[in-house]
Amino acid sequence: MTMWYAVAHESEIEDDTPFATEAKGTPLALFRIGGAIYALYDLCSHGAARLSDGFVEDGCVECPLHQGLIAIATGEPRSAPITEPVTAYPVRIVDGQVEVEL
Amino acid sequence: MTKHPSHETYVIIGAGQAGAWIARTLRSEGFAGRILLLGEEPHPAYERPPLSKDILQGRKLAPAAWLITDDILDELTIEMRLNCCVDRVDIATQEVICLDGSVEVYDKLFFTTGSAARLPHGFDTSERAFVLRTLDDATAMAKAMSQANRAVVVGGGWIGLEVAASARSRGLDVTILEVGTRLCARSVPPVVSQWLYDQHVDNGVEIVLNAKIRSYCERNDQVEVTLCDDSRLDADILVAGIGNVPLDGLARDAGIAVDDGILVDSRGRTSIPGIYAAGDVARFDCKWAGLPTRRESWANAQEQAIVVAKAALGHDCEYDTLPWLWSDQYGKNIQICGNPELGRTVLTDPGVSHDARCWAFLDDTGRLVGAVAIDAPRAFRPLRRMLQKGHTDFPTEGWI
Numbered sequence: 192m193t194m195w196y197a198v199a200h201e202s203e204i205e206d207d208t209p210f211a212t213e214a215k216g217t218p219l220a221l222f223r224i225g226g227a228i229y230a231l232y233d234l235c236s237h238g239a240a241r242l243s244d245g246f247v248e249d250g251c252v253e254c255p256l257h258q259g260l261i262a263i264a265t266g267e268p269r270s271a272p273i274t275e276p277v278t279a280y281p282v283r284i285v286d287g288q289v290e291v292e293l
Numbered sequence: 294m295t296k297h298p299s300h301e302t303y304v305i306i307g308a309g310q311a312g313a314w315i316a317r318t319l320r321s322e323g324f325a326g327r328i329l330l331l332g333e334e335p336h337p338a339y340e341r342p343p344l345s346k347d348i349l350q351g352r353k354l355a356p357a358a359w360l361i362t363d364d365i366l367d368e369l370t371i372e373m374r375l376n377c378c379v380d381r382v383d384i385a386t387q388e389v390i391c392l393d394g395s396v397e398v399y400d401k402l403f404f405t406t407g408s409a410a411r412l413p414h415g416f417d418t419s420e421r422a423f424v425l426r427t428l429d430d431a432t433a434m435a436k437a438m439s440q441a442n443r444a445v446v447v448g449g450g451w452i453g454l455e456v457a458a459s460a461r462s463r464g465l466d467v468t469i470l471e472v473g474t475r476l477c478a479r480s481v482p483p484v485v486s487q488w489l490y491d492q493h494v495d496n497g498v499e500i501v502l503n504a505k506i507r508s509y510c511e512r513n514d515q516v517e518v519t520l521c522d523d524s525r526l527d528a529d530i531l532v533a534g535i536g537n538v539p540l541d542g543l544a545r546d547a548g549i550a551v552d553d554g555i556l557v558d559s560r561g562r563t564s565i566p567g568i569y570a571a572g573d574v575a576r577f578d579c580k581w582a583g584l585p586t587r588r589e590s591w592a593n594a595q596e597q598a599i600v601v602a603k604a605a606l607g608h609d610c611e612y613d614t615l616p617w618l619w620s621d622q623y624g625k626n627i628q629i630c631g632n633p634e635l636g637r638t639v640l641t642d643p644g645v646s647h648d649a650r651c652w653a654f655l656d657d658t659g660r661l662v663g664a665v666a667i668d669a670p671r672a673f674r675p676l677r678r679m680l681q682k683g684h685t686d687f688p689t690e691g692w693i
């Protein structure tokens with residue numbers, strides 16, 4: 192069964208800067224693009240890198256280790272070496288709190 | 294764009310990193326014909342960087358390091374034959390002849406045969422003396438390390454340093470013998486060599502620079518290395534990491550132009566129409582180096598292969614990605630881009646944390662030519678971006 196977890200305050204998530212947090216022991220990277228907030232599992236599907244240490248560009252996060260690109264909204268791979276998706280979690284805002292469902 | 298009839302066969306010789314990316318890209322870019330990947334190793338294509346890191350430290354290859362799996366072969370309908378060494382290519386009949394006697398006819402052919410570890414003069418591999426190129430090399434070396442107390446590493450380049458770091462992490466005493474005056478001299482300026490030297494010494498490695506080796510010998514379960522000054526070192530295992538030689542003999546024998554690597558243009562085209570090369574084995578016109586260059590890096594194998602596959606399908610693309618490589622040692626991530634070895638002036642980013650580093654290298658005329666960062670991806674990225682875009686007027690403000 193999934194549940195919603197409050198993981199950050201909305202004002203903490205800035206454009207272009209990933210935000211590292213966690214819920215239930217699951218590491219999460221939060222992103223803000225054009226007003227919307229997205230949450231990805233905070234581990235690159237290619238290796239031992241935190242996506243929250245990555246770089247935001249054109250709707251993707253670039254991995255800090257080998258420059259693979261992942262679509263922030265869906266977790267889909269966008270460039271080599273990344274071939275497997277990263278889990279993207281549903282996000283909602285309740286009274287300024289960012290909640291993630293997992 | 295040209296048409297690719299589905300009855301055509303594209304054969305890829307070498308099921309390594311570049312070969313795997315050519316196969317995958319041909320399919321993802323719409324090639325409907327037969328793709329045949331031929332590999333000499335018993336394993337499907339994998340990434341080599343974890344060999345000197347994870348495998349030598351006793352870990353397994355992570356699932357993501359396997360570039361070809363049964364699922365991918367099914368999904369992309371790629372045919373792969375392992376334990377299959379290509380013996381000869383006949384460009385007149387467009388045939389690939391394998392050692393097992395099988396013959397394949399190709400419409401287009403890709404050489405991704407990579408490179409092999411160079412053996413020092415008088416050095417024979419054995420159960421105590423190793424080079425490191427394949428997963429099987431790494432697995433055998435890891436096993437030997439688990440029973441050893443002392444290792445001697447010949448060569449202070451990236452592979453030698455990573456082997457030394459992994460051996461130290463397993464508690465071995467390690468000596469590095471480097472013939473030159475500093476570490477990794479071909480790829481980085483002195484300030485980086487010094488940083489590497491300090492890291493290894495701080496972690497208990499003994500480094501001998503200007504080490505001229507006279508001979509190697511195995512005696513009573515030990516390897517002995519004798520230097521030209523008559524000093525002698527004993528060890529349980531010996532590892533040579535003195536560079537690689539491109540596996541271009543197959544292409545040369547077929548009549549394709551080679552010169553320490555298969556000669557290709559920025560689209561991977563060799564001297565023979567319909568035949569391409571990519572990865573460690575290819576010597577290409579590198580706009581960053583300004584001369585025909587062979588690059589032995591993970592990023593080159595991946596990016597060049599992707600461009601060459603697209604170009605072979607008629608896409609208008611050229612390989613002009615900025616040189617970039619990394620190394621991991623003692624838990625630190627080192628990233629290098631451009632041609633830092635051409636730098637004459639060193640600037641340091643004072644903004645990175647105490648243990649991290651970020652250097653920008655400028656040439657005689659003050660233009661940015663390369664950058665190196667240690668655990669500082671955020672400081673490194675703008676430099677990499679500037680170089681890739683050709684913005685080499687470097688704003689030195691804020692740098693020391």
Ligand SMILES: Cc1cc2nc3c(=O)[nH]c(=O)nc-3n(C[C@H](O)[C@H](O)[C@H](O)COP(=O)(O)OP(=O)(O)OC[C@H]3O[C@@H](n4cnc5c(N)ncnc54)[C@H](O)[C@@H]3O)c2cc1C
Binds near residue numbers: 406452540590
């Ligand atoms: C231990 C190690 C660590 C590394 N670490 C890093 C790193 O940290 N960062 C980095 O940037 N780069 C690193 N590299 C370099 C990088 O892995 C190589 O540049 C890359 O693997 C080159 O890819 P390739 O496809 O050209 O060659 P390979 O991956 O070597 O593939 C070539 C394949 O062709 C096969 N082959 C050759 N001849 C034949 C034939 N006649 N018939 C059939 N098959 C044949 C070979 O068996 C091999 O499997 C490392 C390399 C090694 C060995």
Ligand code: FES
Binds near residue numbers: 235239257273
């Ligand atoms: S770890 Fe993210 S691209 Fe390799």
